[in-house]
Every structure is written in structure tokens, then in C-alpha cells.
Amino acid sequence: MNVTEAYVDSLALNGSAIKNGRDLVKKNSFPLLCESEDRTVLFGECKGSGKDPYRCSADFAVEGNPVFRCSCPSRQFPCKHILGLMYAYADGKPFETAPIPSDLAEKREKAEKREEKKKEAASSESPPKRKTNKAALAKKAAAQLEGLAIAEKLVLHIVHSGLGSLDKKTLQTAEEQAKQLGNYYIPGVQASLRELLLQLRSDEERESLYTGAMERLLVLYALLKRSKTYLQAKADDPDTPVDTETTLEERIGHAWQLAELRDHGLVRGERELLQLAFRSYPDEARGEFVDEGYWIDMGDGQVHITRTYRPFRAAKYIREEDSFYQIVQTKELIRYPGELNARIRWDEATLRDAGAADYSDIRSRAVRSFPEAVKRVKNQIKNPLSDKHPVMLLHAAEIRKSEQSFVLVDEQGKRLVLGDISHLEHPTVSLLPLLNGEWLKGQAVLVMFGHDMTLNRLIAQPLSIVTSKAVIRLLY
Known part of the structure; x- marks a missing residue:
């Protein structure tokens, strides 16, 4: 089990859930903290408002797809008691080694049988096809x-x-x-x-x-x-x-189901991904909050998007995504129909820390020719229904201050004007003078493109800079 504070943070629905979970640990609300003998299950008891404590557990038998359970009536999941249990483990609190409770063992056995049936169905030579009405x-x-x-x-x-x-x-x-x-x-x-x-x-x-x-x-x-x-x-x-x-x-409004995407072959095998930028914003027209992450596929260098919608009315019951800093290792990557920045998702994943070799690999994937990048962007945005703000990782020989703004300069001396795009509503160009001078030369820069009506030309807004040691985020 690789249960770290950052990992537990990523599971929480929102900032309030994180605070509530941590507060339970600070208040010593767990009279019982246990770990199974095989070190795959955390379980314990947490003081509640009633006379009986809540029984909570986190089962990591299936790597990358933990199962959480709690006897509390909360509609948030994982609830603060489960989060507190894992925060206690991440903080190094003493956990007693004990047999898995019988009710948990029974539920675990049933879950294992269901998984076995799914695998048997998936491996059968002629799986049943869904009938179309x-x-x-x-x-x-x-x-x-x-x-x-x-x-x-x-x-x-x-x-x-x-x-x-x-x-x-x-x-x-x-x-x-x-x-x-x-x-x-x-x-x-x-x-x-x-x-x-x-x-x-x-x-x-x-x-x-x-x-x-x-x-x-x-x-x-x-x-x-x-x-x-x-x-x-x-x-x-x-x-x-x-x-x-x-x-x-x-765009018409179809909500793709995983089964559909699999049927159409929009599935890849094991992949490694690193988030390079993140933003969250309200979409008043849809009546939803949108959590949007920009990820690079370590295998082919493609920049993809994860997008989670949280209806205003139910936002507190849906997990709020956040900036993510570890490399995600997926067993299966689902790709939605799309263009330069196709939307992706996954169900099971494990995590590992990024190292110098990873940053070097990412930097090698950056597009080195600005004219080539601009051509690809123009070919996309000329379609009325295409995304007008594609994101791309570019290799910049230098980020230089010009008379009116900053520019990216490639190895052939071609320039790309930097500017803040109103679509983002989060300026980042003004942060460039605050950066270490070494970060402005020979780096990979993640940018979002947009068309400036005043200048009648493409401009790019920097979202992050990938150095040999880290990802410097300008947009969270």
C-alpha cells in the first residue's frame, strides 16, 4: 500500500472533506486503528455523534482500485471517516495488526467472485454483444x-x-x-x-x-x-x-458510456501519464463546475484532457479534482472522440513519483518547429466545431521579452507571441519576469493557443514550463 497524504488528498471530494478528515486525526477520534496481516486492508473505528463508533475500512486488494466502506450515513464518498483512517496511516500513527473482521472478509470474497466472473466473460471467445434497439x-x-x-x-x-x-x-x-x-x-x-x-x-x-x-x-x-x-x-x-x-x-449532448467507447476500439493498454496543468471553472450555460486537467502521455507525447463535470446542485457530493503531481500508471486508458487534445479517462491506476529521466523524456516530446505547430493549430481551428484553444508542448530555445510582450523563440529563430487568452480568465504572462532566468532558456513550454482579434493573429498563453528537474506550473 502506497498511502501518502497526496494520494488521500486526491481521493477527497473537496477541500472541506480533506480538512474534516485531517481534523479527525488531530482530535484523536480513532480509538481503534488496525491493519490486516497481509497489509492490504486498513480498518478501524471512529467516534461519531452517537454512542456507537463508525466502522470504516479501506481495502487495497486490487491495486489501483481500492474499495472503501463506512457505517456512517454520509452521502459523501469516501467520507471523512475513511479519509481520516488513511490520513492516520499516512501520518505514521500506530496501527495494530489484526485479522480482517468477518463481515469485511465476506464482502471481500463476494467482490473477488464478481471480478472473476467479469474476467471470465471478458476472456471468452465470443462475448455477448449488446443488442441495439x-x-x-x-x-x-x-x-x-x-x-x-x-x-x-x-x-x-x-x-x-x-x-x-x-x-x-x-x-x-x-x-x-x-x-x-x-x-x-x-x-x-x-x-x-x-x-x-x-x-x-x-x-x-x-x-x-x-x-x-x-x-x-x-x-x-x-x-x-x-x-x-x-x-x-x-x-x-x-x-x-x-x-x-x-x-x-x-456537442449534440451524447454522454459516452465506457461500453460504447470499448466497442468502438477507443481503448489503449497500459499507459503512463503526468499532469502538466490544471484548472477549474464554472460553466453557467451547463449549470456545472468543470475540472480540467492537461496530461502528457509518456508513451507518444500526446497532450490529452481529463474533464469532470459537477452539477451546481450536487457539487458537494461529487469528487472535486485538483492539481496532481505524480505519474499515473493506468491499466487501461479510455479515449473519447476528439482531435489534438482528445479527452481521456481511466478507472484503475497506480502512482509513482516523477524523476529526472521522466522530465527528460517529456522534454524530448516537445514540438521543436513553431511553423509546424502553428500549421497544426490552424488546421484544427478553421473547423467551426473544433476546439478553438488547443494545447501543445513546445520546445523553446528562449522565452524573451519583446517591445510589447514576451515571445517564444525556437531553434530556427521563429517567434511565437505570448499573451493572456480571455478564454482562460487566468493571466500567466505577468508571472514570467518572476521566474529564474535559467527556466526561460532551452525548456519545454506547455501553451494554449487562441486567436487575438485585435492583432488578428495566433497567440499562445504559457501554462507550465518543464525543466530537467520539475514542472513549473503557471496555471493551477
């Missing part, structure tokens, strides 16, 4: 097309009326109509429409407001047009192949 698919596609028609009428009304003529009453009516789209299985389209309406309600200066609104209108128009063509084909023929090359399905 073609009638249900056609019915759903028809409902989605009906919803798209409503959204299209609303967009056309906004365009014909003119952005300048939209008042609060008109926008209120439009928002009520957008709310109706929740009945048509197109939550992605609904969120895009809400983004437009939120933009029109903002207090930005008029020129900036209309520029942003026009960009969103163009994206929304492209989304409606392509979605209509795609869904019509599915309504006409339920056997139409699912789009697994682009993010169209996700």
Missing part, C-alpha cells in the same frame, strides 16, 4: 431533429431581429424557449444556445459583446447544420455508423 434509436433521432428545428427557429429570429434590437424581454422569452430543449435529448445544443444568450446579457462593452456573440452564432449555426444532417441520416437508417472521429456526438 433500432426503433428506440430512430425515435430518439426524430425527437432530436424536432428539438433542432426549435433551436434553429430561435436562432433565425435572433439574427433577423438584429443583435442591437434585443432587449431584456426578448432575451427572457428566448431563454424560456431554450429551456424547452431539455425535452429533446440535445443538451449540448441547449448549452450552446444558453452560452449565446448569456453573452448577450453580459455587461461587456458593445463592440466586444457583439464580436463574441457573432462568434457564438457562427458556431451554433454550424452545430445545428451538421447535427441536422447527421441525425437525419440516423433517423433514416439506424445502422448509420456513429461518429467516433470528431466531437459532434458530444
Whole structure:
């Protein structure tokens, strides 16, 4: 068991859960702390509000996929008692070696049998294929097309009326109509429409407001047009192949299931990943908090994204992601449809500390030619439905101060202007003068690209710098 404070922090739902778990240890709330003879199970008792203590445990029999149990009624999981148990172990508190309680042993045995059955089913020569309900698919596609028609009428009304003529009453009516789209299985389209309406309600200066609104209108128009063509084909023929090359399905609102992604071959074997940057932000249009991590695949150097959505109403019950500093070793890596920065996820993983050899390997993966990087970015962002802010790891011979801003310079002397992108809402360029001069020469720099309307050119915002010894994070 490699139970460290950083590992326990990564399991907690949020900062409050971390504090509550640590406080239990400080208050000596655990009259009983035990460890199994094979050192795979931690269990104990924690004082609660009632006369009987809560019985909590952490079973690490399956490496990378621990099982937590607690007798408390908390809806947060792992609860503060389980976190406190592991914090006590990480802090070096004395744990008594004892036999696993009978109830835990029984549950463990049942879990092992379930895992064995899963492995047998997975290894069978002809695993049962999921049957597709073609009638249900056609019915759903028809409902989605009906919803798209409503959204299209609303967009056309906004365009014909003119952005300048939209008042609060008109926008209120439009928002009520957008709310109706929740009945048509197109939550992605609904969120895009809400983004437009939120933009029109903002207090930005008029020129900036209309520029942003026009960009969103163009994206929304492209989304409606392509979605209509795609869904019509599915309504006409339920056997139409699912789009697994682009993010169209996700933009319409489809929530990919792991079984689907496996069926479409979007699974890789063992991989090693290191997080290079992280951010968390509220998405008002979706009504959710978004936790977003940028990870480099140590195998091929690709930069991927992990993205967790936490609905505002249930945020305290869903684990809040955070910056992560250890290397994640996954047994299976799931890849979502996407482009330069495809979304990924995994279920089981083990951790190890990063070393000099790892940082050297990451640095060798950085793109060394800026013209090549810019070409790849332009090829992506010219598609209206592509991510307009791709992230890439670049090798910079130097980070230099120019007359107006900082620039990255590659080995051929080509420059890339650095600037803060409004999309991020977190400036980082102003931090560069504070860095050690050695970190500004011959380093790998993770940047996010964006199009500056004022300069009419691509700019890049630095997110982190990978040196030979560490990752210097400018964005958390």
C-alpha cells in the first residue's frame, strides 16, 4: 500500500472533506486503528455523534482500485471517516495488526467472485454483444431533429431581429424557449444556445459583446447544420455508423458510456501519464463546475484532457479534482472522440513519483518547429466545431521579452507571441519576469493557443514550463 497524504488528498471530494478528515486525526477520534496481516486492508473505528463508533475500512486488494466502506450515513464518498483512517496511516500513527473482521472478509470474497466472473466473460471467445434497439434509436433521432428545428427557429429570429434590437424581454422569452430543449435529448445544443444568450446579457462593452456573440452564432449555426444532417441520416437508417472521429456526438449532448467507447476500439493498454496543468471553472450555460486537467502521455507525447463535470446542485457530493503531481500508471486508458487534445479517462491506476529521466523524456516530446505547430493549430481551428484553444508542448530555445510582450523563440529563430487568452480568465504572462532566468532558456513550454482579434493573429498563453528537474506550473 502506497498511502501518502497526496494520494488521500486526491481521493477527497473537496477541500472541506480533506480538512474534516485531517481534523479527525488531530482530535484523536480513532480509538481503534488496525491493519490486516497481509497489509492490504486498513480498518478501524471512529467516534461519531452517537454512542456507537463508525466502522470504516479501506481495502487495497486490487491495486489501483481500492474499495472503501463506512457505517456512517454520509452521502459523501469516501467520507471523512475513511479519509481520516488513511490520513492516520499516512501520518505514521500506530496501527495494530489484526485479522480482517468477518463481515469485511465476506464482502471481500463476494467482490473477488464478481471480478472473476467479469474476467471470465471478458476472456471468452465470443462475448455477448449488446443488442441495439433500432426503433428506440430512430425515435430518439426524430425527437432530436424536432428539438433542432426549435433551436434553429430561435436562432433565425435572433439574427433577423438584429443583435442591437434585443432587449431584456426578448432575451427572457428566448431563454424560456431554450429551456424547452431539455425535452429533446440535445443538451449540448441547449448549452450552446444558453452560452449565446448569456453573452448577450453580459455587461461587456458593445463592440466586444457583439464580436463574441457573432462568434457564438457562427458556431451554433454550424452545430445545428451538421447535427441536422447527421441525425437525419440516423433517423433514416439506424445502422448509420456513429461518429467516433470528431466531437459532434458530444456537442449534440451524447454522454459516452465506457461500453460504447470499448466497442468502438477507443481503448489503449497500459499507459503512463503526468499532469502538466490544471484548472477549474464554472460553466453557467451547463449549470456545472468543470475540472480540467492537461496530461502528457509518456508513451507518444500526446497532450490529452481529463474533464469532470459537477452539477451546481450536487457539487458537494461529487469528487472535486485538483492539481496532481505524480505519474499515473493506468491499466487501461479510455479515449473519447476528439482531435489534438482528445479527452481521456481511466478507472484503475497506480502512482509513482516523477524523476529526472521522466522530465527528460517529456522534454524530448516537445514540438521543436513553431511553423509546424502553428500549421497544426490552424488546421484544427478553421473547423467551426473544433476546439478553438488547443494545447501543445513546445520546445523553446528562449522565452524573451519583446517591445510589447514576451515571445517564444525556437531553434530556427521563429517567434511565437505570448499573451493572456480571455478564454482562460487566468493571466500567466505577468508571472514570467518572476521566474529564474535559467527556466526561460532551452525548456519545454506547455501553451494554449487562441486567436487575438485585435492583432488578428495566433497567440499562445504559457501554462507550465518543464525543466530537467520539475514542472513549473503557471496555471493551477
